[in-house]
Amino acid sequence: MTKDFECMQESYAKEVLREKGLKSTTQRLAVVHILHMSEKLLSIGEIHGGVKDMLGNTGLATIYRTLEMFEDLGIVKRLHFPDGGHGYAFSQGEHVHHMVCVDCRGVFDFSECPAENFDYASVEKQGFRVKDHFIQLFGQCGKCVEAA
Amino acid sequence: MTKDFECMQESYAKEVLREKGLKSTTQRLAVVHILHMSEKLLSIGEIHGGVKDMLGNTGLATIYRTLEMFEDLGIVKRLHFPDGGHGYAFSQGEHVHHMVCVDCRGVFDFSECPAENFDYASVEKQGFRVKDHFIQLFGQCGKCVEAA
DNA sequence: TATTAAATGAGAATAATTTTCAATTAATCC
DNA sequence: GGATTAATTGAAAATTATTCTCATTTAATA
Ligand SMILES: [Mn+2]
Ligand SMILES: [Mn+2]
Ligand SMILES: [Zn+2]
Ligand SMILES: [Zn+2]
Numbered sequence: 001m002t003k004d005f006e007c008m009q010e011s012y013a014k015e016v017l018r019e020k021g022l023k024s025t026t027q028r029l030a031v032v033h034i035l036h037m038s039e040k041l042l043s044i045g046e047i048h049g050g051v052k053d054m055l056g057n058t059g060l061a062t063i064y065r066t067l068e069m070f071e072d073l074g075i076v077k078r079l080h081f082p083d084g085g086h087g088y089a090f091s092q093g094e095h096v097h098h099m100v101c102v103d104c105r106g107v108f109d110f111s112e113c114p115a116e117n118f119d120y121a122s123v124e125k126q127g128f129r130v131k132d133h134f135i136q137l138f139g140q141c142g143k144c145v146e147a148a
Numbered sequence: 149m150t151k152d153f154e155c156m157q158e159s160y161a162k163e164v165l166r167e168k169g170l171k172s173t174t175q176r177l178a179v180v181h182i183l184h185m186s187e188k189l190l191s192i193g194e195i196h197g198g199v200k201d202m203l204g205n206t207g208l209a210t211i212y213r214t215l216e217m218f219e220d221l222g223i224v225k226r227l228h229f230p231d232g233g234h235g236y237a238f239s240q241g242e243h244v245h246h247m248v249c250v251d252c253r254g255v256f257d258f259s260e261c262p263a264e265n266f267d268y269a270s271v272e273k274q275g276f277r278v279k280d281h282f283i284q285l286f287g288q289c290g291k292c293v294e295a296a
Numbered sequence: 297t298a299t300t301a302a303a304t305g306a307g308a309a310t311a312a313t314t315t316t317c318a319a320t321t322a323a324t325c326c
Numbered sequence: 327g328g329a330t331t332a333a334t335t336g337a338a339a340a341t342t343a344t345t346c347t348c349a350t351t352t353a354a355t356a
Contacts, residue, residue: 078232080228080282084226099271099276099278101276102279108273108274108276110271112266112270112271114262114263114266114281114283115262115263115266115283116266117265118260118262118263118264120285122260123247123258123260123285125256126256126289126290127289127290127291127293127294128247128249128256128287128288128289128290128293129287129288129293130247130285130286130287131250131286131287131288132285132286132287133262133283133284133285133286134228134282134283134284134285134286135262135263135281135282135283136281136282136283137268137271137278137280137281137282138278138279138280138281138282139276139277139278139279139280140276140277140279141274141275141276142274142275142276143275145275145276145277146275
C-alpha cells in the first residue's frame with residue numbers, strides 16, 4: 001500500500017532528508033504534515049498531540065529530536081512569543097520571515113526581507129561581522145482585529 | 149549611609165519603578181547593576197550568580213520575577229540564541245536592536261532600525277496589522293573573528 | 297528477504313520555571 | 327527617627343520543559 005498522493009512539503013522534506021542520508025520515518029513525515037496543515041504556530045505539545053492523533057503513541061523525545069533536526073535542516077523555523085513561549089512553523093528553506101498574531105498565534109510568512117536594503121556596514125563597528133538576522137513581525141491577524 | 153554615586157541606568161530604573169508604584173529593592177537594583185556592567189548577554193543563572201556575589205543569598209525566584217517585570221517595563225530585553233537559550237540585556241526603553249556574537253554572546257546595540265523604510269503595507273495582507281517587530285542580528289564580534 | 301545503521305519509545309534524569317506562604321523590607325506618614 | 331502597611335522576598339515544593347539512556351524497532355539497501 002503506497003500513498004498515491006504526497007504534498008509538496010512532504011516530498012521536499014523527504015528530499016532534504018535523503019540528501020543528508022537521514023531516514024524519512026513515519027514520525028518525521030507526520031511532523032511535516034501537522035506543521036504544514038497548520039495556520040498557526042504550534043508548540044511542541046501541540047505537535048506531539050497532532051502526531052499522536054495520526055500515529056498513535058509517539059515518544060515526546062522523538063518530537064524534540066525531530067524539531068531540532070528540522071531546524072538545522074531549514075525545514076522548520078522556531079519563533080518566539082512575547083510571553084516567552086515558542087512556536088514552530090514549516091518553512092521551505094528559502095529566506096522567509098513571519099508575521100505572528102499575538103492573539104491567536106496565527107502565522108503568515110512573506111519573502112520580502114524587511115532589512116533588504118539596510119546597510120549593515122553602518123553597524124559593523126569594532127569589526128563585528130553580521131552573518132545572519134532574525135526578524136519577526138508581531139501584530140493581529142484580520143480575524144483578531146475584528147474580534148477585538 | 150547613602151550611596152554618593154548612582155549610574156544613569158540605576159536612576160532610570162528607579163524612576164520607572166517609582167512611576168509604577170513599584171519598590172526599588174536592593175535585589176532589583178542589583179539586577180540592573182549586573183546587567184548594565186555586562187558586555188555580553190547574561191543568562192538567568194549568570195544574573196543570579198552576579199546578584200548573589202553582590203548581596204549574598206538571593207532567591208532564584210526573585211530573579212525570574214524581576215526579569216519578567218523589567219521586560220514588561222522595557223528595562224531589559226530578552227534575546228534568543230540559535231541554540232535555543234536566552235540572554236538578557238539592559239535596555240533603556242528606547243527602540244534599539246542588538247547584534248549578538250554567537251561565539252562569546254557579546255552584544256552591541258544600535259538604534260538604526262534595519263526595517264526602517266520597509267513598507268509594511270505590502271505585507272499586511274488579509275487585514276493583518278503589524279504592531280511591533282523583533283529584529284536581532286547574529287554574527288561574530290571583532291575578537292571572535294580574530295580568534296577564529 | 298536479509299542486513300544493518302539509524303531511529304524510536306519509555307522512562308529516568310536534568311534543567312527551567314512557577315507557586316505558595318511565612319518572614320522581611322521599602323515607602324509613607326507622623 | 328519610629329510605627330504602619332502593602333509590596334516583596336526566600337525557601338522549598340510543585341510544575342513544566344528538555345535531555346539522556348538503552349533495549350527494541352524500522353527504513354534503506356542490496
Ligand atoms: Mn526564545
Ligand atoms: Mn526596529
Ligand atoms: Zn489572530
Ligand atoms: Zn564574540
